[in-house]
Amino acid sequence: MEKAGKVKARDSFTTGFGVLAATLGSAVGLGNIWKFPALAGLNGGAAFIIIYLLSTLMAGLPVMIAEIMLGRRSRSDALTTFRVLHPQRESWGLIGAVGILSAFLILAFYTEVAGWVFAYVFKSAAGSVLSTDPKVTSAAFEKLVSDPVQSIFWQCSVIVFVGGIIVLGVNKGIEKTTKRLMPVLFLILVMIGVRSLMLPGAAAGLSFLFHPDFSKVTGAVVMTAMGLAFFKLSVGMGTMITYGSYFRDDQNIPLTALRVMLADLTVSILAGIAIFPAVFTYGFKPEAGPALLFITIPAVFSQMPFGNIFVVLFFVLGAIAATGAMLSIMEVPVAYLHQRFAFSRFKATAMTVVLLILIGSTAALSNSLLAGFKIFGMTMFDLYDFLTSNLLLPLGGLFLCLFAGWVWGESKVRAALSNDGSLANRFIVTIFLFLVKFVAPVTIVVILLRGLKII
Numbered sequence: 350m351e352k353a354g355k356v357k358a359r360d361s362f363t364t365g366f367g368v369l370a371a372t373l374g375s376a377v378g379l380g381n382i383w384k385f386p387a388l389a390g391l392n393g394g395a396a397f398i399i400i401y402l403l404s405t406l407m408a409g410l411p412v413m414i415a416e417i418m419l420g421r422r423s424r425s426d427a428l429t430t431f432r433v434l435h436p437q438r439e440s441w442g443l444i445g446a447v448g449i450l451s452a453f454l455i456l457a458f459y460t461e462v463a464g465w466v467f468a469y470v471f472k473s474a475a476g477s478v479l480s481t482d483p484k485v486t487s488a489a490f491e492k493l494v495s496d497p498v499q500s501i502f503w504q505c506s507v508i509v510f511v512g513g514i515i516v517l518g519v520n521k522g523i524e525k526t527t528k529r530l531m532p533v534l535f536l537i538l539v540m541i542g543v544r545s546l547m548l549p550g551a552a553a554g555l556s557f558l559f560h561p562d563f564s565k566v567t568g569a570v571v572m573t574a575m576g577l578a579f580f581k582l583s584v585g586m587g588t589m590i591t592y593g594s595y596f597r598d599d600q601n602i603p604l605t606a607l608r609v610m611l612a613d614l615t616v617s618i619l620a621g622i623a624i625f626p627a628v629f630t631y632g633f634k635p636e637a638g639p640a641l642l643f644i645t646i647p648a649v650f651s652q653m654p655f656g657n658i659f660v661v662l663f664f665v666l667g668a669i670a671a672t673g674a675m676l677s678i679m680e681v682p683v684a685y686l687h688q689r690f691a692f693s694r695f696k697a698t699a700m701t702v703v704l705l706i707l708i709g710s711t712a713a714l715s716n717s718l719l720a721g722f723k724i725f726g727m728t729m730f731d732l733y734d735f736l737t738s739n740l741l742l743p744l745g746g747l748f749l750c751l752f753a754g755w756v757w758g759e760s761k762v763r764a765a766l767s768n769d770g771s772l773a774n775r776f777i778v779t780i781f782l783f784l785v786k787f788v789a790p791v792t793i794v795v796i797l798l799r800g801l802k803i804i
């Protein structure tokens with residue numbers, strides 16, 4: 350508690366490695382193992398990956414740098430940052446307000462998928478979801494998602510688990526957890542990747558992953574690829590503003606962002622390398638979509654020697670990845686409630702958890718009780734995913750670029766990104782300014798308009 354005359358230091362990340370682990374922990378998540386391989390499989394393999402990469406360089410990465418920069422300067426949550434940096438016009442705070450809303454919408458479906466992953470850690474260890482017959486693994490998955498009690502149970506468990514880490518604080522909760530988990534994640538991923546590459550179908554799997562098929566690319570596919578670029582780097586809704594507010598003053602922001610982007614990409618590619626060779630070896634289709642993770646993987650891995658061990662490892666990997674990502678999303682509303690209303694961390698987290706369980710249940714039940722309830726032809730689960738990834742994140746990113754590049758202004762950006770002159774990165778900052786002022790906004794607007802068939 351704060352005493353008069355004594356200001357308590359803000360809870361923050363403490364070491365350079367801690368900053369990197371937490372930020373990478375946020376980026377790496379279900380996006381790498383659930384979305385990336387499935388979307389690449391559905392939309393032309395390497396063709397999709399190329400567009401995703403271009404979107405990352407032209408829009409995702411600049412937005413990431415901008416968010417971290419603004420958060421570190423304001424030392425505030427996603428909404429208050431805009432009020433602190435530009436008090437003249439309160440409406441910029443809308444970016445943060447929509448961001449906090451997005452945090453709940455993303456978590457609503459994300460915690461559900463994470464719930465399945467956690468469930469599969471236990472179920473695959475017990476052997477109950479394993480079979481070489483995809484009909485059996487498909488029925489097992491169907492049984493889980495269409496059971497309202499199980500769906501809600503696993504989602505709530507995950508939410509409470511993540512809330513339990515959040516309560517411990519930025520340093521003792523988030524930083525400590527991600528510092529321990531990230532190395533384990535890489536280790537497991539490399540083990541599975543190596544195992545997969547030893548399979549006879551490795552060449553076919555790799556050529557699928559690296560051979561572009563542009564015939565599948567439409568405006569909607571490009572929009573999806575850009576949405577994935579934002580989703581992957583956790584940008585467009587204030588996660589990186591919030592984490593940036595915990596960054597050290599001497600941290601090199603552009604370099605950290607670049608490293609996180611490259612490491613995250615490596616994880617996605619490794620996940621592809623772990624999955625596709627196995628899929629081809631046992632004669633499955635790569636276009637399985639989201640079902641890839643829960644239906645195809647158990648069936649595929651069950652066919653290879655020691656596969657049962659690797660399936661469990663695979664879902665442990667998923668659980669670890671999802672945890673770091675969920676921590677970073679949940680921290681957005683918690684940091685806001687904590688700072689804006691001076692609620693204790695416990696109270697802020699408790700409120701977030703309760704609200705999230707309510708909103709999340711509409712996603713959890715969208716394969717059972719609410720399966721018939723659709724808006725624009727989408728279940729709540731699909732709607733939250735589409736709305737956030739494809740629309741809210743790019744729009745948030747667009748306004749963030751306009752704010753950083755045009756409103757906050759060049760001289761402040763230069764000072765902030767060079768750590769007030771102590772880094773010799775003038776050239777890099779110049780490139781950043783060009784991207785953030787012109788390239789990213791134009792890219793986002795054009796892709797959105799085309800994706801929505803407006804132009």
Ligand code: TRP
Pocket residue numbers: 375376377378379380381455579580581582583584585586588674675677678742
């Ligand atoms: N990047 C994470 C993943 O790929 C998800 C995530 C974490 C996220 N924080 C976010 C997505 C903020 C959008 C916004 O799984």
